[in-house]
Each structure stands twice: as structure tokens, then as C-alpha cells.
Amino acid sequence: MGAAAVVACGGGGGRGTPTTPTPGGGASASATIVIEASGRVNPSTVTIAQGGRVTFVNRHTRNHDMSSDPHPTHTDCPEMGQVGFLAPGQSRTSGNFNTVRTCGFHDHDAPGDMGLRGRIVIVAVQ
Numbered sequence: 470m471g472a473a474a475v476v477a478c479g480g481g482g483g484r485g486t487p488t489t490p491t492p493g494g495g496a497s498a499s500a501t502i503v504i505e506a507s508g509r510v511n512p513s514t515v516t517i518a519q520g521g522r523v524t525f526v527n528r529h530t531r532n533h534d535m536s537s538d539p540h541p542t543h544t545d546c547p548e549m550g551q552v553g554f555l556a557p558g559q560s561r562t563s564g565n566f567n568t569v570r571t572c573g574f575h576d577h578d579a580p581g582d583m584g585l586r587g588r589i590v591i592v593a594v595q
């Protein structure tokens with residue numbers, strides 16, 4: 470019952486706070502998100518293991534610029550920067566998501582379109 474050495478979670482700064490690690494049971498190393506012909510992402514949420522990557526496929530008839538939240542600075546998850554602009558028919562894979570957290574994404578050309586928003590949940594590898 471001694472004094473537990475607890476490190477305080479200091480500063481509410483502007484930097485994103487990592488989300489609580491979740492057990493990664495069954496999380497795939499990688500996932501694919503398709504922009505369907507309807508112009509909506511499917512699925513809108515994927516869960517991957519830490520270190521994994523996500524491939525975006527554009528099956529829509531127009532261009533999309535898939536970017537990390539927040540719009541317009543895209544600073545939350547720089548791994549998304551490797552996806553970016555996708556012409557119809559194109560696909561591209563993100564960098565490795567090495568941080569356990571949740572990454573929101575959007576189409577930079579249509580940031581208010583909820584059908585093009587989603588989340589990548591990165592969970593700890595057990």
C-alpha cells in the first residue's frame with residue numbers, strides 16, 4: 470500500500486492525445502476501404518493492428534482526395550498523406566499506422582460529405 474507512483478497526465482495541449490490501447494484480438498494487419506460507385510466509403514470504419522496499413526480504392530466516377538482529419542490541416546495521422554488524390558479507378562495505400570489511436574479521414578474536396586468520412590482504428594498488437 471505504498472504510495473503509487475502515478476504519472477499525471479499533464480497538459481491539455483493542442484496535440485492529439487492517444488486513445489486508450491485496446492486489446493488487438495483479431496485485428497487484421499491491413500484493411501481496404503472502397504469509395505463505392507455511390508460515392509460513399511465502405512466500410513466507413515476499419516480496425517487494424519498497430520503497424521498496419523489501409524488501402525483506399527476509388528470506384529466512383531470522380532476524383533477524391535482522401536486526407537487525415539482535421540480539415541484542412543490534416544495533421545492527426547500523417548500516414549494518410551500517402552493516400553491523397555485518387556482518380557477514378559485508382560487505389561493507394563497509406564503508410565504504416567504505428568500509433569495506437571483512431572484516425573478520422575475525409576475527402577479534402579468535400580469535407581462536409583459524411584458519406585466520405587470515416588475512421589481507422591489502430592489497436593495494439595498483443
Ligand SMILES: [Cu+2]
Nearest residue numbers: 536540541577
Ligand atoms: Cu481536408
